[in-house]
Amino acid sequence: MxxxxxxxxxxxxxxxxxxxxxxxxxxxxxxxxxxxxxxxxxxxxxxxxxxxxxxxxxxxxxxxxxxxxxxxxxxxxxxxxxxxxxxxxxxxNVAEQDAYKRQLAFFEAQTLRSLFLEQRVAAAVTDATVRAAYDEEAAKIPPVLERRLRHILLRSESDALEVIGALKGGLTFTELAQERSADEVSKVNGGDLGFVAEGQVVPEIGAAAAQLQPGEFTQTPVASAFGFHVVLLEEARNRPAPAFDAIAPQIRQALEASEERRIISELRGVAKVEKLVPDVTPPEAEDGHEH
Incomplete structure (x- = not known):
């Protein structure tokens, strides 16, 4: 039931x-x-x-x-x-009633509008259009220097000096980080902090990394509020633009909305329109946030 x-x-x-x-x-x-x-x-x-x-x-x-x-x-x-x-x-005989004919005319116009805009927008917003928009916006992104860093956090300066000595002796940074680092989050990945830009890492680590070339590690302990660090610079690069496949749907959606507005504006521009009620701006939709 x-x-x-x-x-x-x-x-x-x-x-x-x-x-x-x-x-x-x-x-x-x-x-x-x-x-x-x-x-x-x-x-x-x-x-x-x-x-x-x-x-x-x-x-x-x-x-x-x-x-x-x-x-x-x-x-x-x-x-x-x-x-x-x-x-x-x-x-x-409902089909002969005026109420039916009025609704039929409205829904016919609604369907015609939908199909017309859908077809015109699809013709204007192609895969090539989306790619061109992506390339144009990607070219405008200012370069942001990122560094891929690893670090080993030690509780004392003497421990940090000991780790630096071990690195000079040929032990790998990854192994030492996993064995010795007090940073429980990064130690499991060999001290890897990933790619970080200016301001995204402890200032003392960022300043020390700026003095390194890729493949180099700090020769003296780097003191911070957390303890003493040994820092390795693995790679430096300019931050890449977001991947095309990741943002293509949003680009397409924006282009389609813009093209639809353009078509409607163009059609209104050549139509004789008389709006016989006052223009009133509707209230903003409630989004649950205080502004």
Missing amino acids: ASRIKCRGWKSRLLIGATILSISLSFGPIARAQDADVVGRVNGLDITADDLSIAEQMYSQQLGQMPEDAKRSVLVDALIELKIVADAARAA
Whole structure:
């Protein structure tokens, strides 16, 4: 019983906006679809995989992370119910009512707007466009020097001098860090601090590292509030730009939004528009933060 109630709830939510869907779907073209493409029938008319695809696009937010087989079942149930009720509405001459015609005109305009903008934006924002925008922005990033450092933290200066002597004697920095460092976080990685820029590391370590060449370590202990450090500079570089693949979706989204605004602005510029109500700026949406 609970599962039937749950399913009925899904169908109720999916039928919100069903008028749009009934405009878009033919539910059984004159040329009968291949059986493999048919997902249901109502009074002998086919509901096809294409119909199902449109419904899935429209209801994707309501469906959330539902498993694919459950999603397919729920959508087919919703389409069947939509077809049954739509047929009953036609039989009752609802299609001749002014209310239907007004909603039909609105949803037709809404669908035309959506498809028009989608097609124009897709033509303007290509993979090459996204790559060019990335390259342009990456070129503007000012160089930031980063150093990859390792350190060994000792409790006393004499311990630090002992470690420096061991390094001069041929022991590896990684091994000594793992054995001797008091920094419990970095010692497991051989004292590795990763790439750090100015101001991202203890000032005394940063100042000491600035005097080193890659592969060199400090010849005297570096004192700080934490103890005594032995510091190794592994590599120096200018910070690379974020990887293209990591930020391409955000770049594409921004370009698409900008192009959509440009298209709408251009169309408004040549249209004769009369807004017969006052312009009122809506209140800002509440984001949960105090400003």
